[in-house]
Amino acid sequence: MALLPILRFPDPRLRTIAKPVEAVDDALRALIDDMFETMYHEPGIGLAATQIDRHIRLIVMDVSDDKTNKRVLINPEIVASQGVQNCKEGCLSVPTVFAEVKRAETVTVRALDRDGQSYEYTVGGLEAVCIQHEMDHLDGKVFVDYLTPLKREMAMKKLAKYARAEQD
Ligand code: GNR
Ligand code: NI
Numbered sequence: 001m002a003l004l005p006i007l008r009f010p011d012p013r014l015r016t017i018a019k020p021v022e023a024v025d026d027a028l029r030a031l032i033d034d035m036f037e038t039m040y041h042e043p044g045i046g047l048a049a050t051q052i053d054r055h056i057r058l059i060v061m062d063v064s065d066d067k068t069n070k071r072v073l074i075n076p077e078i079v080a081s082q083g084v085q086n087c088k089e090g091c092l093s094v095p096t097v098f099a100e101v102k103r104a105e106t107v108t109v110r111a112l113d114r115d116g117q118s119y120e121y122t123v124g125g126l127e128a129v130c131i132q133h134e135m136d137h138l139d140g141k142v143f144v145d146y147l148t149p150l151k152r153e154m155a156m157k158k159l160a161k162y163a164r165a166e167q168d
Contacts (some may be wrong), residue, residue: 004038004052009094015140016055018048019053021074021162024116028058028132032072035060040067044092046130048137051093063127076111076135081122087129089143096162097155101146103132 007014021028031054039047039060049058059073083105090098106124109131113119121130133143144155 001037002034003041003098004034006042006047006051006092008040008163009051009144010156011022011093013053013055014050014093014137016050016052017140018055018057018138021056021058021112024074024112024114028074029114030042032060036062036070038043039092042092045126046134047092048134050137050140052133055069057138059131059138061127061134062128063130069127072114073109073131073134074116076109076131076138078107078131078135079110080108080122081117082106083124085125085129086168087126089129089133091133091143093137094144094159096154096158098143099143099147099151099155101129101133103129107131 035047035052038052045061045063046061047087049056057075059076061071062069078109081104086100086102088098089101105128106122107128108120108122110118110120144152147155
């Protein structure tokens with residue numbers, strides 16, 4: 001197991017469109033384990049492969065606070081969505097910045113699990129937000145893209161200040 005470095009916005013590699021996973025094998029499962037370890041360590045509720053500079057359609061998630069809701073989504077597709085919700089989002093690639101984003105209230109997602117089996121489920125609330133946030137990463141999108149130019153500018157400044165403070 002290993003902790004993986006997380007790309008930081010505005011790293012251009014976060015703009016990469018991820019390619020479908022071709023084989024769900026032991027090498028992929030080792031990567032999944034490392035992604036869970038990294039996500040729990042941060043801590044975060046989700047992590048897309050894009051964020052660790054692996055440009056394949058792979059997401060790990062756990063919105064519980066006791067590690068009881070582990071989810072692996074390989075080649076995920078949103079097959080239905082309903083309603084609207086606003087949620088204050090954060091991102092491990094954009095530390096210290098939190099902002100409201102409008103998302104679907106519930107989503108039905110189809111994906112492969114860590115054994116390569118297809119499954120489908122419908123969720124709402126924070127888990128639905130997280131799925132949409134992570135799937136955006138796979139398409140090269142970051143939640144700050146949805147902010148108004150002014151809020152985005154403020155986010156960029158806060159991030160730059162944080163990066164400087166980290167260096168000293
Ligand atoms: O840890 C995370 N928390 C979070 C909170 C609200 C909405 C989305 C998220 S996802 C984020 C982890 C992350 O950056 N995933 O890409
Ligand atoms: Ni994120």
